[in-house]
Amino acid sequence: xNAHLQPTGSAYFIAxxxxxxxxxxxxxxxxxxxxxxxxxxGLFSGRGYNIESLTVSETEHEAHLSRITIVTxxxxxxxxxxxxxxxxxxxxxxxxxxxxxxxxxGHDRPIxxxxxxxxxxxxxxxxxxxxxxADAFRASVIDANIDHFVFEITGKPSKIEQFIAIMKPxxxxxxxxxxxxxxxxxxxxx
Amino acid sequence: MSxxxxxxxxxEIVLQALRDNGVEHIFGxxxxxxxxxxxxxxxxxxxxxxxxRHEQGAGHMAEGYARSTGKVGVMLVTSGPGAxxxxxxxxxxxxxxxxxVCISGQVPTPLIGSDAxxxxxxxxxxxxxxxxxxxxxxxxxxARIIHEAFRIAQSGRPGPVVVDIPKDVQFATGTYTPPSAVxxxxxxxxxxxxxxxxxxxxxxxxxxxxxxxIYSGGGVINSGPExxxxxxxxxELTGFPITSTLMGLGAYPASGxxxxxxxxxxxxxxxxxxxxxxxxxxxxxxxxxDRITGRLNAFxxxxxxxxxDIDPSSINKNVRVDVPILGDVGTVLEDMVxxxxxxxxxxxxxxxxxxxxxxxxxxxxxxxxxxxxDDVIMPQYAIQRLYELSKGRDTYITTEVGQHQMWAxxxxxxxxxxxxxxxxxLGTMGYGFPAAIGVQxxxxxxxxxxxxxxxSIQMCIQEMSCAVxxxxxxxxxxxxxxxxxxxxxxxxxxxxxxxxHSYTEAMPDFVKLAEAYxxxxxxxxxxxxxxxxxxxxxxxxxxxxxxxxxxxxxxCFPMIPSGKAHNEMLLPDEATDEAVxxxxxxxxxxxx
Numbered sequence: 001x002n003a004h005l006q007p008t009g010s011a012y013f014i015a016x017x018x019x020x021x022x023x024x025x026x027x028x029x030x031x032x033x034x035x036x037x038x039x040x041x042g043l044f045s046g047r048g049y050n051i052e053s054l055t056v057s058e059t060e061h062e063a064h065l066s067r068i069t070i071v072t073x074x075x076x077x078x079x080x081x082x083x084x085x086x087x088x089x090x091x092x093x094x095x096x097x098x099x100x101x102x103x104x105x106g107h108d109r110p111i112x113x114x115x116x117x118x119x120x121x122x123x124x125x126x127x128x129x130x131x132x133x134a135d136a137f138r139a140s141v142i143d144a145n146i147d148h149f150v151f152e153i154t155g156k157p158s159k160i161e162q163f164i165a166i167m168k169p170x171x172x173x174x175x176x177x178x179x180x181x182x183x184x185x186x187x188x189x190x
Numbered sequence: 191m192s193x194x195x196x197x198x199x200x201x202e203i204v205l206q207a208l209r210d211n212g213v214e215h216i217f218g219x220x221x222x223x224x225x226x227x228x229x230x231x232x233x234x235x236x237x238x239x240x241x242x243r244h245e246q247g248a249g250h251m252a253e254g255y256a257r258s259t260g261k262v263g264v265m266l267v268t269s270g271p272g273a274x275x276x277x278x279x280x281x282x283x284x285x286x287x288x289x290x291v292c293i294s295g296q297v298p299t300p301l302i303g304s305d306a307x308x309x310x311x312x313x314x315x316x317x318x319x320x321x322x323x324x325x326x327x328x329x330x331x332x333a334r335i336i337h338e339a340f341r342i343a344q345s346g347r348p349g350p351v352v353v354d355i356p357k358d359v360q361f362a363t364g365t366y367t368p369p370s371a372v373x374x375x376x377x378x379x380x381x382x383x384x385x386x387x388x389x390x391x392x393x394x395x396x397x398x399x400x401x402x403x404i405y406s407g408g409g410v411i412n413s414g415p416e417x418x419x420x421x422x423x424x425x426e427l428t429g430f431p432i433t434s435t436l437m438g439l440g441a442y443p444a445s446g447x448x449x450x451x452x453x454x455x456x457x458x459x460x461x462x463x464x465x466x467x468x469x470x471x472x473x474x475x476x477x478x479x480d481r482i483t484g485r486l487n488a489f490x491x492x493x494x495x496x497x498x499d500i501d502p503s504s505i506n507k508n509v510r511v512d513v514p515i516l517g518d519v520g521t522v523l524e525d526m527v528x529x530x531x532x533x534x535x536x537x538x539x540x541x542x543x544x545x546x547x548x549x550x551x552x553x554x555x556x557x558x559x560x561x562x563x564d565d566v567i568m569p570q571y572a573i574q575r576l577y578e579l580s581k582g583r584d585t586y587i588t589t590e591v592g593q594h595q596m597w598a599x600x601x602x603x604x605x606x607x608x609x610x611x612x613x614x615x616l617g618t619m620g621y622g623f624p625a626a627i628g629v630q631x632x633x634x635x636x637x638x639x640x641x642x643x644x645x646s647i648q649m650c651i652q653e654m655s656c657a658v659x660x661x662x663x664x665x666x667x668x669x670x671x672x673x674x675x676x677x678x679x680x681x682x683x684x685x686x687x688x689x690x691h692s693y694t695e696a697m698p699d700f701v702k703l704a705e706a707y708x709x710x711x712x713x714x715x716x717x718x719x720x721x722x723x724x725x726x727x728x729x730x731x732x733x734x735x736x737x738x739x740x741x742x743x744x745x746c747f748p749m750i751p752s753g754k755a756h757n758e759m760l761l762p763d764e765a766t767d768e769a770v771x772x773x774x775x776x777x778x779x780x781x782x
Contacts, residue, residue, distance in 0.1 A: 031377060034325070035313060046318050077506070084503035090322040090342055090378045 019075035023052065024099040025110055025182045026083065027190050031091040032058045032066040039089050040068060049074060049082050053114075053157075055179035065093065069182050096190045098182050105186055112182040116160045117142075118151045122171030130170045137163045148173070196367075200329045200360040201226035204293065207336035209236055210369050213264050215255065215631050216240070217248040221268025222308060223295030226360035240631060240660060243652040245272050247624040249279020250650065253288045254625030257611045258586055259632045260414060262289040262343050269295045270308030273354070274315065278618060281319040283350040285615025286437060287412055289343040290350035291336075292316075298358040299327055312354045321349035322378075327356070329364030337369045346380030347501040348412055380500060384517030384525060392472070392496040392513045393529045399470035401545045402430045405453065405482075408437030408614070409475020409499060409519045411607045417520035418607040421474065422446070423527050429539045431549055433461035435476050436599055437614045444603030450549070451558075454482040455750050456596040459557035459759060460549055462748075465490050466756035467548075473497045475519040478509040479615070488755030498522045557748045557761055558600050567717050569594065569669045569740040573601040573641065576667060579724045584636040586629045588612065590622040590646030593675035593746045598641040620649030623666060627653055630662040637665070637728060644670040645694060647735075654707035657733040665727055666735045671742045672697060679745050684774055704735035713737040745770070753778030 030036050037056055044051050053071040058064070072082060079097065086095045098110035118139070120130050123146075130149060134141065139153035153163055157180060164175055183190065198206065204227050208216065217240045220228045231239050242248040245267045252263030263283075267276050273294045283290040297306040313325045322342050324335045332355065339351045396402060404425060410417050418441040425432050425448045432442050433453040442449060451458035453465055462484075465471065471493045476482070478497075483489040486508065495511040497504075498519055505514040515522055560570045573594075587602055588611040589595040595612055604610050611629060613621035626640040640647075647668055657664050669675075677692040701711030710730050714723040714737070727736045747762040751773040760773050 035317065038314070039317060042318055077510075081503060081507060084505075088501065088503055090375070093377045 019077060021073050021075055022079065022099075023071060023073045024079050024097055025112060025180065026070045026072060026086070027094075027096045027098055027182065028068040028070065028086055029093040029095075029190070030066050030068060030089075031093070032064045033091055036066070036091045037068070039091070040070075040086065043085055043089065044070075044072070044082075047081075047085065049078065053179040055181055069180055071180055094190065098184055098190075101184050105184060107185055110182045110184045112156060112180045113154055114157050114160055114178055114180050115152065115154045116164070116175060116177045118153060118164060118167055118175050119148060119173040120151065120167050120171050121148045121173045123147050126170045130167060133163075133166055133170075139163065196365055197363055198366045199226070200332055200355065200362050200364065201230040203329065203332045203364065203366050204336065204355070204360070205230045205234060205237065206366055207333050207369075208264065211337065211340040212261070213237055216264040216266050217242055217251040217255070217628065218266030219243075219245050219248060219268065219272060221270075221272050221295065223269035223297060223357050224266060224272075224293075224360075226357065227266065227293070227295070227355075239266070240627075241656065242624070243655050244650065245275035246278050246620065247627075247650050247653045247656065249276050249290070249292070250282070250618075250621050250624035251628030251631070251653075252290050252292075253279060253283050253286075253621075254588060254611050254628030255632050256283075256288050256290060256628075257411075257625075258608050258629040260608065262291055262340055263628065265290065265292045267292065267294050268308065269297055269312065270310045272308075273310055273312040273352075276352075277315060277319055278616075280316055280350045280352070282613055282616040282618045282621060284319050284321065286613065287348050287408060288350065289348035291339050291343050292320075292350060292352045293336075294352060294354045295360070296325065296354045296356040299356045300358070302356065312352065316352045319350070320352050323352035323354065325354045325356075326359055329359050329362040332359065332364065333367040334372045337367075337372045338375060340369075341374065342378060346378070347409075347504075381516055382500070382518040382521045384498065384515045384522035386525060388513055388515045389522060389525045390529060392515060393526060393533060395470050395494055395496060395513065396428060396430075396472065396530070397533060399430075400541055401464075401468045401548075402428070402470040402472065402542070403450075403464045403468040404428075404430050404432040404472045404474060405434070405465065405476055406432060406438045406441055406474040407435040407476025410438055410441040411475075413475065413519040415607060417475075417518075417523060418442070420520060420523035420527055424523060424530070427527065427530055429542055430472070431464055431546070433457070433465065435479070435482055435614070436612060438476060439599060439610045440604035440607045443605040445605060450553075452599050454479075455484070456600065456746055456748065457750075458600075459555045459748055459761060460552035462750065462756040462759055463552045464549055468493045471495045473499075473511070474523070475499060477504045478507065480508070483508060484750045484758075485753055485755045490756070555761070557759070559762055560744070563741065564717060566741045567714070567720055567738060569597050569671065569744050570601055571717065572667075572669060572720065572738050572740055573597050575720050576639065576641070576724055577602045579721060580637055580639070580728060583728070584633070585609065586611070586626075586633060586636055586638045588622040588625040588629060588638070588640045590640070590642045590649075591617045591619045592643045592646055592677075593671075593679065593744075594641055594643045594646075594669040596676075596746045597669070602641075619643075619646040623647060623650050623664070624653050626664045626666075627657055627662055630657075630664050631660070634662075638663075639665040639667050642666050642668045643675060644668055644672060644697060644700075645674040648698070651703070654704070654709055654733060654735070658708040662733065663731050664733050665730075666733075667727070668700060668735065668737055669740050670697070670700070670737050671740050671744070673742060675744075676746065678743075682745070683751065683770055686771070700735045700737035704733070707733070709733035709735060711735050711737065713739070715739040749773075751778060752781040
């Protein structure tokens, strides 16, 4: 009933948002300690921010540091808030908006890659067609029987989307995606 | 420091770590999962434990203690319900930036996750209502974690933290590490020093301002007494008018000539008009809360805004500012005062004379006026008399939440920081009385008064038993109008005066209630008897419940109705029944 009011807004009227929402990729370096992911996710749900994709793994074993890659969508003002709120969490070391950084470096966007496992079931022409297309997409077969394939494909999310769409009429059974891993081009670290 | 010398049980480590962090008082309630810690408390004299009657009380006491001393408040609760009862004060401390360390017991590690008796996911439940929290699974981490907890609670923007300690960890033996031997965490390092270029930019804006205003908040008080001192110096040097949020009262003295009174929803006409019409706003340690700004797109439309805050997420959150300065208020003000002195030779104070003339006209509007009454005590009058009769004493005031809280903020003049404890952000009914007990523990010889409402006081009234047990002569000054006054006022404003469940039909006899607990009860119904009754209350060396019967249907004005701007205030003399009924339009009714 109050849907027209801004979700994270104050009790008062908020000026109509005139900025357009953008999709950004954030890299967050955190201490790999219990509950750290819950803190990050809880912040997003508690403050009404979006998560479109989230990937996390320990990247520096000796220092016990994990790198969380989050794809989120919001207006520039909200994206700024997300960065500031994340930096306030005690186990967070650094937050870098890779999309902003990429623009600063003169790039269109950061390098973003995803891996997907795609299971396809079929026989006859469908099976041949699936294998041919997989080859065209440079997907590799990692498991097969006489009536199924499991393909492994890596690439930009758009490429994976396209591959899945093509496999649909050819007997697509299930898909598992890792979410996006990302970093900026060039010699500098985050 | 090796060998068996610093081998201790987990419970001993807790007490040693508290001592090493300068703790003298803790507020708590025992239970199965904290028995080893209570056994240690029993065997020492350095730390005094105050036994509360409900864990919520422990939290608010620790908050009152912290706010009146500038130290960290400490509470101790058991697992399960002990921890869940602590949630309200933790969130309260989070929203009002109060440094609080909550130590909670937990079921033994092998039982975690088994739905054991009095088990709850304490770190899960308290994660969003703390700055940080820990579950200690190894006794050798315990000392380090407690030291870190104290550092995080009081550094940067202060806030509450929870250390959850399973019972087997309290029994286990491990190594105690003193605070000096603990390397500080690399990840959380708040910046104190402000960017000098930004401060210069701010001073330049301020020097050229013709209609400036300083808007200060609780951050000034959190930054320490020196920050309040520097704020006063800045006001003196610049000649700027100053207003403050509810949380910031006392940083600048109410008797100061540049003082405009509190701003916001129930702020003064002059403060809100000056905020609306200013050309340069200097926000110092405040966060542009919705009670302050009113309608955001009409908030101070023509001003350049400077914002000093230690928390980067406060900057540009609700209101976009022109000159953000990230840093500790005290440190930044020191630079600002120095730069102003260096640059002010050519600054001409007379350029502000037109602005002050305008402000004087607004002041003449006398927006806090109310109709005096010889037969019934007006609530505003009661606060004024309490203020006058406690003058010259070492007084601390706490409040509950509602009309009485706003009247206290409007009519009680605060001259010093750390003298005013109120639940601003969360608006917790039941805060004031336990907070007053915490203040009294820290300042045993001072006059501590909880200005209360008849509804709020019943939310933590059980702590009377605690006050009596420790001989803490806290005064509860109830403005008793038989209603949840602020709820009733909003129902009158928003819902056609249909007073749904805001009238308390079965009110306890507060005098008898005080006596039942072993305290003193006083009732006053006539304005002519008020002064004598207040004097009697002040002179009673015991906990007092003062049942001050006030006009039942008084409204709290001035008021910025929901969805309106600062210059659309509802003033007491214009607030006829019709004006009140139509003050908020259909859209405004959806807001809180």
